[in-house]
Amino acid sequence: MIEILLILFAPILGGLVYGFERVVRARMQNRQGPPLLQPFYDMYKLIDKQSFIVNPYHSILGVMHFLTLWAVVAFVILGGNLLYIVFLHLLSVIFIILAGFSVNSIYSHIGSNRELLATLAYEPVLVMLSVGFFMLNGSFDISVIREHTSSIFPLFLLFLAFLLVIPIKLKKSPFDASEAHQEIVGGVEIEFSGVFFEFIYMAKWLEYVFIYLLLLLFAGNNIILGAGLAVAVFFLVNLVDNSTARVKMVHLVKIVLGIGVTLGMLNLLGLGYV
Amino acid sequence: MFDLKKYRKKSPWILHYNAGSCNGCDIEILACLSPKYDLERFGVINTGNPKQSDIFLVTGPVTFRTRERLVELYTQMPEPKVVIAVGSCACTGCVFRDMYNVEVGIDRYIPVDVYVPGCASSPELIIDGVVKGLEILEQKTKEMEKPFKLFKEATTDDGIVNRRHSALKVGEDDAKD
């Protein structure tokens, strides 16, 4: 029962996290910041706006992106197979990339290209993460992983690699070149408007839920450790976001593939020997 | 059923366009978004994307080069929307009035809802202007508003649509009237 409720309210939960994050970010810059419920005000406003449809496929792919992401979050909450979840999440990213390529805007194309490159960089880390959990727990099932004790120490290097992935997925500096509002005006989301942009906006919230749920897997059955981990990573990511500049796409791929995959490989090799 | 219109003024997203201004006013607009004045506490985001914004902040007198883009950006914004002319240039032409390459204010091309005077207008005035604009935004309907001087027919060069000469020149007869 509680799982069904969690799944239904996952976007709202993500919206609250996003709103809280905007407040935290403003406070870090010594500003007052928007109210906590600001994302929902934005949402109501977007329902009320006229929406331009560039072409039907573009809009539908945007909605599909949101729906698949919701399915991903649902599977994580229900305790599905981690490897399936990683690939289903890849499918949702593919939808938004296709949407970006389906219109004629150059910014949209650049955004899609960058999104593809970013996916290329972080996907190996996510796959290695699930392999690491498999070697430790003997199963890809999230429900099994949740019952075991915390795996943060045996998977510490993979945890560090995962920390590199978080800013890419949440579109935070230094790894936000695929969105880059000042440069390519949001990349793939540029041609969405009105209700259809709202789906993209809510997909962004679901991305928060997905990433933090993955993070909680490291804590296993230790709830206190999980809460501590989530809060610590939340503040770390925002601190880094506020204090660093954006890196170029080439460097993003080099850093994440170079450091992330090396750390992951070392960890997996180590697990194989123990 | 709650009233969605109420939420319009809680999340105004801004599109800022420089129609040939001297950058004095643009710097003041950026100052509004800085920590000191912090426009974001009203939910304002500077999106830079016409398809997702509600408020169109225009600075500068309209130069010949910027007219088509001004009208183009205006038509790309979904309704309901509000246009705010920031600075004396955008209102009347200011010191550039009657120069050979400049129009007298943006209201020759698009309907303006709020005029914010000053050369350069101060951040406090701009915030007042935006807040006034929000009141107007609440009353607007989703009816399309037409720019005054829309395009003449766009020409095609080598199969590519060219809008460069599609705005009317000053004093030119409007075939649509």
Ligand code: SF4
């Ligand atoms: S009003 Fe003054 S400061 Fe603003 S653009 Fe015109 S000349 Fe520059």
